[in-house]
Amino acid sequence: MSDVEIDKIDRKIINLLQQNSQITNLELADAVAVSPPTCLRRVRRLREAGIIVKDVSIVDxxxxxxxxxxxxxxxxxxxxxxxxxxxxxxxxxxxxxxxxxxxxxxxxxxxxxxxxxxxxxxxxxxxxxxxxxxxxxxxxxxxxxxxxxxxxxxxxx
Structure with a gap:
């Protein structure tokens, strides 16, 4: 894993993004009970740390x-x-x-x-x-x- 500390909010963000990577930042922030700018910063940090690797569409x-x-x-x-x-x-x-x-x-x-x-x-x-x-x-x-x-x-x- 990365050197980045992951707290409970980060874990919630990751779980929600794994279920739906097209959730809006506003919806995501609301779901994890943080402000939209804070949520966006956290998601960016998770991407920069390589924890979130990419967003894809899963095809049948x-x-x-x-x-x-x-x-x-x-x-x-x-x-x-x-x-x-x-x-x-x-x-x-x-x-x-x-x-x-x-x-x-x-x-x-x-x-x-x-x-x-x-x-x-x-x-x-x-x-x-x-x-x-x-x-x-x-x-x-x-x-x-x-x-x-x-x-x-x-x-x-």
Missing amino acids: PGKLGTHIELIVSVELKGDDRVLMDAFEKTMHAHDCVMQCYLVTGITDYVLVVCVKNMAEFERFSRATLYASPLVKRFITLTVINRVKYQTRVPIEI
Whole structure:
């Protein structure tokens, strides 16, 4: 976390912004019981400290046409930092890789991949995973239904 002290009001602000980033400063200030200028200063401080990273619109991929989500477990051929950096750089270069996590356990990385169809995933996996000198093996799970999806970080007030 950042070196910035976060108090109860900051936690309320963060919780409210995670629920609705388009809330007006006036509504936000009222909800946390501070003046609008104070609220604006607090939000700016949270952004400058990197606690609030960005504001985005969360899109339902199913409403945009056919999309398939896949969870991919990737084991690298080694565990040195050079291999890891190269793999991470490759993952950043692919728009279909929605999330990439370095994890502990029997695998090295877990990816969340979103593609239009299996042919698109096959092209990605052949070019990026099968052909990679970095990848030892990978296992793919196809998402049948997104049962729970949350972007909010739980914050105790």
